[in-house]
Amino acid sequence: LMTVPEVAHWARDTMSEIPALAMLLAGTYAYVRWLDGSRWRDSAAAFGFAELAFLSKITTIGVVPVWFLWTLARRGWRAVFDRSLVVPAALFLALSV
DSSP states (O other), X not given: OTTSHHHHHXXXXXXXXXXXXXXXXXXXHHHHHHHHHOOHHHHHHHHHHHHHHHHHOGXXXXXXXXXXXXXXXXXXXXXXXXXXXXXXXXXXXXXXX
């Protein structure tokens, strides 16, 4: 993002965008791993990284609903109600509120 002149000019945005982007990428990677294997630690890591991204930049909260839509598209309704997804998501929601 530092190669974009507008971002380099408005450096205060860069200070929160870069950590938020890194946490979202790590969280999305962990979420994709959860989609492939349904392991608790991958789901917990995904929502943990999403919480860190949320603490860096509040607008990153928009990624989490997309994760649920992605789950619906790939695995259907049953996966959305899997305990390994619901518990970390509820903790994420409670911490974010």
